[in-house]
Amino acid sequence: MPTGAAGGPAATEPFGVAVVGCGNISKQYLKNLTTFPDVRVLFCADIDTGRAKAQAAAYGVPASGSVEQALEHPDVQLVVNLTIPAAHAEVASAAIAAGKHVWNEKPLAPDVAAGRALLEQARAAGVRVGCAPDTVLGAGVQSARRLIASGSIGTPISALALLQGPGPESWHPDPEFLFAKGAGPLFDLGPYYLSVLATLFGPTTRVAAISRRARDTRVIGSGPRAGTEFNVEVPTFISAVAEYAGGAAGSLLFSWDSPLQRMGFLEVTGTEATLAMPDPNHFDGDLRVRRAGDREWTVIGSTGAAAGRGSGVVDMVRAIRRGEPHRASGEMALHVLEMMTAIERSGSTAAFEPVESGFDAPAALAEDWNPYAADV
Numbered sequence: 001m002p003t004g005a006a007g008g009p010a011a012t013e014p015f016g017v018a019v020v021g022c023g024n025i026s027k028q029y030l031k032n033l034t035t036f037p038d039v040r041v042l043f044c045a046d047i048d049t050g051r052a053k054a055q056a057a058a059y060g061v062p063a064s065g066s067v068e069q070a071l072e073h074p075d076v077q078l079v080v081n082l083t084i085p086a087a088h089a090e091v092a093s094a095a096i097a098a099g100k101h102v103w104n105e106k107p108l109a110p111d112v113a114a115g116r117a118l119l120e121q122a123r124a125a126g127v128r129v130g131c132a133p134d135t136v137l138g139a140g141v142q143s144a145r146r147l148i149a150s151g152s153i154g155t156p157i158s159a160l161a162l163l164q165g166p167g168p169e170s171w172h173p174d175p176e177f178l179f180a181k182g183a184g185p186l187f188d189l190g191p192y193y194l195s196v197l198a199t200l201f202g203p204t205t206r207v208a209a210i211s212r213r214a215r216d217t218r219v220i221g222s223g224p225r226a227g228t229e230f231n232v233e234v235p236t237f238i239s240a241v242a243e244y245a246g247g248a249a250g251s252l253l254f255s256w257d258s259p260l261q262r263m264g265f266l267e268v269t270g271t272e273a274t275l276a277m278p279d280p281n282h283f284d285g286d287l288r289v290r291r292a293g294d295r296e297w298t299v300i301g302s303t304g305a306a307a308g309r310g311s312g313v314v315d316m317v318r319a320i321r322r323g324e325p326h327r328a329s330g331e332m333a334l335h336v337l338e339m340m341t342a343i344e345r346s347g348s349t350a351a352f353e354p355v356e357s358g359f360d361a362p363a364a365l366a367e368d369w370n371p372y373a374a375d376v
């Protein structure tokens with residue numbers, strides 16, 4: 001591989017990537033990352049090396065094996081960490097220690113101290129940390145940013161986020177981690193909603209919440225272990241309010257205790273109109289706007305790239321090469337993690353809890369941003 005000025009690959013060479021954690025979500029990442037010209041997936045790793053081998057074979061990745069082998073690979077510059085939440089910080093820290101940049105699945109780390117330590121370790125090592133969700137780079141959220149910036153809804157004053165359903169144990173074949181510390185509806189799905197609001201409103205200053213757990217055990221509903229009962233360790237109903245530094249207020253509901261399923265509900269109300277956003281777990285979708293006196297929504301199609309999971313890795317690679325900040329940053333993920341932790345704490349203390357970390361607002365993406373064309 002030819003080298004560039006800083007000893008890394010030449011600017012036109014694809015960035016060498018290893019995917020660590022070859023479970024459920026790795027399919028979407030591998031499908032996309034193997035089609036983006038700015039990255040080349042060189043290695044698949046998992047504690048279950050059989051899984052890593054199967055995914056490497058399925059997506060034409062040249063090598064597979066253990067995490068240690070991935071980190072020893074001389075051409076791997078960035079690790080895409082798709083392990084379970086409990087392993088995120090440990091795997092990311094090992095990757096940073098090996099001199100690799102890291103893209104983490106969400107949440108960034110199991111707790112704020114571990115997340116902060118990770119970012120400090122990366123800063124000292126001179127490598128970057130990016131974190132899911134990269135849906136904030138999708139056409140839906142980026143179009144909403146442009147619409148709000150145009151003044152179309154006036155000054156944003158509040159947001160309403162709603163996610164409710166029976167929970168993922170019916171479809172996920174290994175759902176225990178989704179009900180363990182570091183997950184639950186708040187930590188598993190909250191990052192999509194809270195990252196969109198962080199992108200639109202900036203940092204939060206304080207939160208308060210009520211939380212509940214309807215059942216102490218659940219039963220796996222699909223796959224080879226269907227029928228197995230497991231313990232629920234976290235709240236499965238969280239109703240929260242959040243105050244943003246810029247003055248906006250958020251009303252947030254995250255529940256896996258509801259037979260009624262309602263996903264992807266996120267509205268931003270401004271002084272002139274309410275904007276209904278596309279599902280924050282998706283990369284595209286229509287925007288809908290309703291002004292005072294309107295009897296119907298006005299539908300506005302979103303524009304821009306909706307390339308799916310891995311878009312944030314492409315943005316990160318391009319930003320590293322250009323010496324610019326990447327958008328789905330570790331700092332924003334740490335703020336969202338601190339916010340979720342404060343919401344969880346407020347569920348126990350019944351008091352407003354402060355959120356202190358900050359982050360630089362990510363720059364908007366150009367409407368013609370295209371991860372399928374090499375950035376030369």
Ligand SMILES: NC(=O)c1ccc[n+]([C@@H]2O[C@H](COP(=O)([O-])OP(=O)(O)OC[C@H]3O[C@@H](n4cnc5c(N)ncnc54)[C@H](O)[C@@H]3O)[C@@H](O)[C@H]2O)c1
Pocket residue numbers: 020021022023024025026045046047048051067082083084085087091105106107174188
């Ligand atoms: N499943 C989804 O729809 C989905 C969607 C978006 C994000 N995510 C996130 O992606 C991550 C993975 O979720 P998933 O559904 O793919 O889980 P999964 O259990 O299907 O896969 C996780 C994989 O990581 C491996 N692993 C666990 N610990 C490891 C370690 N220490 N070192 C190496 N490998 C390790 C496991 O063997 C497994 O193959 C989670 O953070 C989750 O929040 C999942």
